[in-house]
Amino acid sequence: MARTADFSAVAEPGKYKIIVGNVESFPFEIKDKVYENVAKAALKAFYYQRASAALPEKYAGKWARKFAVPDTAVIVHKSAASQGRKAGSVISAPKGWFDAGDYNKYIVNSAITTYTLILLYETFPEAFKSVKINIPESSNNTPDILDEILWNIRWMMKMQDPADGGVYHKLTYANFQPYVMPDEITAPRFVVGKSTSAALDFSATLAHFSLALRKNNPELKLLSDSCLLMAKNAWNWAVKNPDVHFHNPQDIYTGEYADNFLLDNFFWAGIELFHATKDKSYLRYMNRLSEMVTDSLYWAHVAMLGILTALNNQGDAAFEGYENLEKVFRNAVNNIYKNYLNSPYKISLDVFKWGSNGNLLNETLILLNAYKLYGKKEYLDAAISNADYILGKNPVNICYVTDFGSKFPMNIHHRISIADGVKEPVPGFVVGGPNPNDVSDIGAYKYPSLLPAKCYADNENSYSTNEVAINWNAPLVFVMFSIENFMQRNNKISLKKNW
């Protein structure tokens, strides 16, 4: 039986714990900027995921590691061959982030991840001028979040075939590698299979990035223009190749991010290209919104990303069908908010599956956008309640973010954390979270519970509940920074009012 206690009246800064009978909670703090440290650590986690880099102790502390995975001699797999790039030829596609616990790089998952970080940056551009996370680029004049985004954007740009605009689905080893450090691996890496989903998600992300740079970083105009041209070329390839659905070739065994329903991907890319060009021909999928899933957001359901861009750029260019788009958004927000109200743990998530923490964080991202657009405090309150679930207010009684809270995951499915010889996992990562559907990885009997919200194991082989991934950490960064910034703004407003 879950009960809710409201301690809002307790505002005195300090360390507290809750005692009910002979049961007491972990200690927790009431203070200013309570989300700032976890927000910065969540962003720094992307630095720890960098491919083609050495991470010196000065920036990485005890998780320093050697240079690994140059990706300057990547083999074109036969599934990716084209006129200009024969099977077996070699290309260079360095940088980018390792996807998760594995060392591979996937365009579909990179796209939603990078979009999310760009959306955060353009929501608080002034605040991010002073956010430093101690990365090599911290001494330059570019915001650290933008430098981290650029690390992945520059890799994404190398995944497009210049000859036809097509985009390779992933850059990968043939197999998932053993639990070793990345510099110990000598196996070849491949670019595999162009796909329609990769082309569209690539197009959407680079078009969005192009506009964000145009608005916030005029000094990067050349990059902005290049991104827009590449986005248009990827769109054109997708229009000519609308049904190239990715599945692993028979000699490749790593992650797929297979997505065979692509209307939402066309819609998302179309909205992004419209806002970046004002060319209304890109809006051809607007009238098919009802055929798309809009009340769930993750790598295979991306319609909401197009809706968020339209609503956050409504001043730029109104277009017919906009009212319907706003109605769809409000409906999704109301459904998310209703789930929160009806939940014993006061969270909006009502289905637990692979990456449930990431799904909850994406719902929280939607709530925070609704709060920003409509100013209704109940959306911020619901978002904070979701954030508290991630940070410890959950049936598993654990903070799901590494290196935070009294009890956090120590055995994450993350090859670097497993192989680096450091007891503590790399900090700032949120684990996938409870998922009752895929317990065969360690065996159902090893899970403390098979109840949906409790089916989680802090076990390095539980990749279905205890892996970390860039598309889960991006909404974590978004949520923690947004709540921190909104709370600081509201405190300033209430201080002004009191004066």
Ligand code: G3I
């Ligand atoms: O959408 C269905 C839902 O309708 C159904 O009720 C539910 C339960 O059966 O399954 C849902 O589909 C699941 C899908 O994720 C969406 O949640 C699939 O069963 C599940 O297998 C799938 O898991 C994906 C996993 O790879 C295995 O393919 C995760 O989304 C995806 O995040 C994860 O991604 C991996 C990369 O491939 C490799 N790198 C690590 C990364 C994170 O684990």
Ligand code: 9MR
């Ligand atoms: O490490 C892999 C992880 O990134 C994936 O999410 C997961 C599901 O695709 O697979 C993990 O690799 C395992 C493979 O699927 C089965 N053999 C053991 C591998 C390491 O746990």
